[in-house]
Amino acid sequence: MRKETEQIEHRLAKCFKEKGFLVCLNYQPTKAEFEDPGEVDLICIRDGHLLVLEVKSTFLRKSTQDAWLHKSNTLRRAGLQLRRKVKAVETALVSDVDLALALNLNKNEIASVNGWIVDTSIEHDHELFSGFLKVSIEEILIALRDDSHLLNDPNGLFTGKPLNIDDSLLVEKQNPSTLYPNGFSGGCFIDVIEQQVVWEGIFTRKSH
Secondary structure, three states, rough: OOOHHHHHHHHHHHHHHHHEEEEEEOOOOOOOOOOOOOOOOEEEEEEEEEEEEEEOOOOOOHHHHHHHHHHHHHHHHHHHHHHHHHHHHHHHHHOHHHHHHOOOOOOOOOOOOEEEEOOOOOOOOOEEEOOOOEEHHHHHHHHHHHHHHHHHHHHHHOOOOOOOOOHHHHHHHHHHOOOOOOOOOHHHHHHHOOHHHHHHHHHHHHOO
């Protein structure tokens, strides 16, 4: 489980770097006298917007009870952990020279600090735990790659119409879509996630 989580963290870090984020992976804050915040999985910054990510690798639950236990145990604890870690990172931003250098804080004035629980499962997505957003890794990757158009109904596939691959490619070339009409930035990425822009209209289309 730990090895799998580490692989996910490294892959996620690579994806953030590819979009121009500076990334600090597996940061260990200084322990407080009565509190150990623990290792911070990912710290990412771009355009002054800083993200503190708590990564969870969990399985898909098969019952309502299992999903409830996931929420009341794993995600609740993750929220409490993240609260300590965000506080520790905010302190370290002004006290840890190495972290400041890694995040290039001389040129990156902090505009916002956001903490997210990033889970391999989609259960309880966009709920808050100790005030922190829970979001799926799937959504993060779609938003970073800006390929939410691949979730659209290709040529009427969900309505049972025959699929013409050539026509689908032609439509995509003629009508390119993006989550970032004004260009990608750290702030726009956060807005896309927090406002669930990735999923806009998806469920409506499928239900029809």
